[in-house]
Every structure is written in structure tokens, then in C-alpha cells.
Amino acid sequence: MWGERESLINARVRRLAPTPFVIEAFIDNVARQIGNPVHWIPSLSSGTGMTGLSVRCQTTGAAVIFSPAGVPPEYSAHCVGHESWHLLEGHLCSARDASATYRDGWSGCVARRREREAERFAKRIGLAAAHATSLAVSDDRTRRLASAFGLYAG
Ligand SMILES: [Zn+2]
Numbered sequence: 001m002w003g004e005r006e007s008l009i010n011a012r013v014r015r016l017a018p019t020p021f022v023i024e025a026f027i028d029n030v031a032r033q034i035g036n037p038v039h040w041i042p043s044l045s046s047g048t049g050m051t052g053l054s055v056r057c058q059t060t061g062a063a064v065i066f067s068p069a070g071v072p073p074e075y076s077a078h079c080v081g082h083e084s085w086h087l088l089e090g091h092l093c094s095a096r097d098a099s100a101t102y103r104d105g106w107s108g109c110v111a112r113r114r115e116r117e118a119e120r121f122a123k124r125i126g127l128a129a130a131h132a133t134s135l136a137v138s139d140d141r142t143r144r145l146a147s148a149f150g151l152y153a154g
Pocket of ligand 1: 082086094097098114115118
């Protein structure tokens with residue numbers, strides 16, 4: 001069971017994480033996968049204590065992902081990745097799982113499993129974004145070094 005879910009997580013990362021990683025392109029891929037538009041609103045303020053929220057309209061299927069404002073791109077990717085997992089799994093509202101994780105019994109158990117899977121997926125999406133950022137930085141460094149030696153103009 002764990003191995004199967006792990007394979008599903010890895011397969012989805014391979015299918016949905018664009019190379020180079022651009023968060024908007026990732027969201028487009030998620031939208032294509034679920035067959036409905038996904039709107040991204042990176043505007044949660046730090047005072048809310050929330051790292052993300054996804055809600056799906058039951059009639060149109062359209063989804064909205066909220067993530068924190070003013071955070072590094074890798075962290076945004078992590079939060080959006082987590083919420084995307086809920087959408088890919090057909091969860092209508094991620095807030096329900098987040099609050100149920102503290103509950104005992106079967107619903108708490110299911111919610112905790114969903115949260116753990118969402119986090120495993122999110123971690124890999126965050127890593128893909130971090131990798132893209134470090135590539136961009138090293139590209140920039142290479143460019144500056146090259147231009148310092150008169151090898152690259154621009
Ligand atoms: Zn969650």
C-alpha cells in the first residue's frame with residue numbers, strides 16, 4: 001500500500017513538475033490533469049497562520065488554491081504542491097483534512113494519511129522549484145563570470 005502510494009506520488013511529480021520549474025506551468029499541468037481550471041491566489045497574510053488552502057466548486061469543478069504572500073518561490077511551490085495533491089485526490093476542501101488531523105478515530109486517521117501524502121508530494125515539488133532556482137542562480141553567476149572575462153555580453 002505504502003509502496004503503491006509512493007509510486008503514485010513519484011509518477012505525479014514526473015508528470016506534473018515542468019522542467020525548468022515554473023509554478024504557473026505546474027498549476028496549468030494540474031488543471032489539465034483534473035480537467036478543470038485552477039486559480040492561484042498567493043495572498044494569505046502571515047498573521048493567519050495558514051500555509052495554504054484549496055477549495056473546489058462542486059458544480060463547476062473549478063478550483064482555487066490560496067498560498068502565503070511574500071515567501072520564497074520554493075516555499076510557494078511547496079504550499080501549492082501540497083494543495084494540488086488535495087485537488088488531484090478529489091478532496092473538495094483541504095481545510096477539512098487540516099482540522100481533522102487532530103481528531104481521533106477513523107476520520108482523523110484518514111485525514112492524517114492524506115496530509116502526509118500531500119506533504120510528501122509537496123516536498124518533491126518544492127525540491128523541483130529549489131533546483132530550478134539554483135540553476136537560475138548558477139546561470140546568472142556563470143553569465144557574470146563570463147562577462148567579466150569579456151566572453152559574454154548581456
Ligand atoms: Zn493538507
